Amino acid sequence: MRNGILQTAALIGALLLVPTGTGPALGQTPPEATRLEAEAHAARTALDTGAPAAALAHLQAIAAADPAYVSPALDGAAAYWLGMAFRQAGAPEQAHRAWREGLLALNERGLFDPRLADAFIWDTFEHGHHDDQILAAAAYLNLLAALDASDDPAVHALLVPHLHGLRVILPAHLAAQTGLNAWTPQTTPPLAPGAGARLVAWWRSQDAAPATRHNERLIEHLARVAHARTHYAFDEGLDARAYVYIRLGEPARRTRVQFDRTAFRNKVLDRSLTLNESVFLDNEFWYYAHLGPDAHYLFYNRDGHYEIGEIRDLLPPSIRNGVGVGPRGQRKAEAVVRTLEEIYRQLSMYHDDFAGRYQDVAAFSSLLDDQETVERAERWKAARRRDGSVQDDGDAADPAGEAVPLRAGTGASLPGSVFSADQPHLFAQHIIQRGQTEDAQIATRRAENVPATYTNVFDDVEPLPAMARVARFLEPDGTTRTEVYWGTPPGALHPSRARRRALRRDGVSADGYLLVATLVQQDAAFRERSVHVHRHVVRDLADDPDASIAPVTYTVTGDTGTYHVALQWDQYAASLNARGELGEVGPRLKANTFRADTLTALAADGRRLEMSDLKPLLVPVGQDGPVEAAFADAVVYPAADLPEGAPLALYFEVYHLAYDATDRTAYEVEYEVQRTERGRRAGARTAILTSASTRYTGTERTAREYILVDLSEARAGDRLAITVRVTDRTSGQQRERTLRYRIVPR
Incomplete structure (x- = not known):
């Protein structure tokens, strides 16, 4: 029987090494190359015969001599197999180190092994190797570029899980240009020519913090995909929670509707032979309060994976179906009302969209309680009549000894409503239909108002309100000069009261601000061309509520063709000396970014x-x-x-x-x-x-x-x-x- 490494090999097949740039050639002398290839053959034989310990020894010998060694016998970089052997031997840290060193060694020679990169990316983000996230993000971009550099089906297969995580955040036009708009969880047709280059360029354009040397938004995305694979996967891929998480990140609030409360058990579960906790579907409710009131999702577990659903999906079919006028249908209707009361009671504590429905259901449920009290009292009174202990028709005492006013009939109804307790099926049908209508409206508002993606990159700072424009001018040499104009509205520099309290609590004494503006020029493919850093020192005018930055102009030159400009502002607390000069710089308080994409140089x-x-x-x-x-x-x-x-x-x-x-x-x-x-x-x-x-x-x-x-x-x-x-x-x-x-x- 083949071991796990060989099973992976059978799935992947032979992967072509993809060149990523210039670098020194593979430089072993013929005797050395012969020796290393002999080690590779021995390692492959050991793998084929189920001897991973022997394979590990041969692969370590190769890595010691040349960590970038590429072997025909191993269908690619030996470092990939070394990492797999370490993992099978129960040494995950050594596996990660082997992949990292192999990737760096190949980079130095201008080579790229998609299989090695894929293993390193997943291992980095799924196992919390934070120090390697920048390197893994760069490997991910090279992996996307390999779509264009290699037509090997194995490369396409490697990229499928990455592209599934990517397709849900792409703008519609880019999904159409690359062919990812035709992808579904079950089908992955070939992509359009040049898709890899388009995706790489788009990722460069998504850098949420252009002032840094790495792409925080890409790193955030890869971490989200890894988290989704770990927590929201099932046999056939990722469930609906995964895709929402990849798009929007961690919800501000989450809960589960549970059906284990004693009152619910007494009124619903204990009265039915077919209902128990196991028939109620597992579910999760997510609310992204920071994205607005429409950003909430109800997921339910169907057949082992979670889907986005509505309240109706939480009702077991055994009570949802068959609500009607007969005794059995009436009992189902009462169970529906009690169940919806429990669902809406819990969800209304998390979101106002369910408060109105909860009030109505709770009111009708109260009528059912009153009716049950009356019926119980009448049964008790009838029993006492039979034994002669009750002689008149006045108020009767219930078994607890409290007076129960008897009513003429049990048709009590909601004020201002046609629904009465003796016809619960009408109210049950009404509230189910109302829930479907309102849930459909919620889904429509969510599609219209919730952003396609959201980044948490700047969650640790307050937003810095800023305004910016660009204007292009033609230089005598035929290149384009771009002027970037920006400023802040009145009061924009002042931290919030909460932030000021936090600064005082942390002992930060600041009488001014340092404002760092980083202007980045990028070429047509969003590759960085030049970086310009400007620093502005501002005294804290606490007594001036309208304090702001007067309009500023920055100039960049030398552009031709298509280009892009990105600007990031970072505001720090700072201490100033008596002359207003900058002293100690404190924590970052505010930040913001501005992009002018797809600018065209003026015609020369x-x-x-x-x-x-x-x-x-x-x-x-x-x-x-x-x-x-x-x-x-x-x-x-x-x-x-x-x-x-x-x-x-x-x-x-x-x-x-x-x-x-x-x-x-x-x-x-x-x-x-x-x-x-x-x-x-x-x-x-x-x-x-x-x-x-x-x-x-x-x-x-x-x-x-x-x-x-x-x-x-x-x-x-x-x-x-x-x-x-x-x-x-x-x-x-x-x-x-x-x-x-x-x-x-x-």
């Missing part, structure tokens, strides 16, 4: 009219002198909200204007302010608030222009699109740019 072709983006400015109000002086003192405005009546100006540049027969340029600049209104019935409507145009002539092919925008007709609540259009009157070419704003009260 002198035959094509080109135009910069619009740079928004606020000009001084009431300043005397020419308007050009006001433009010179204007302040960049990076926010998306514009106060009503704000004096907005726009700066832009025009490139490659054509000369006419007299060696002059002629162009027209027009701007238009369009307001969008969303009516209650007619949908969106647009109206032109302002438009103007001016013609210019000149002698330069590049023009620099300012426009003072008339927003006198704009009112709070309006959404504006401000478009500037330039027409070259000589060549007839035209370019335009647009900025969008929401008008807010001053």
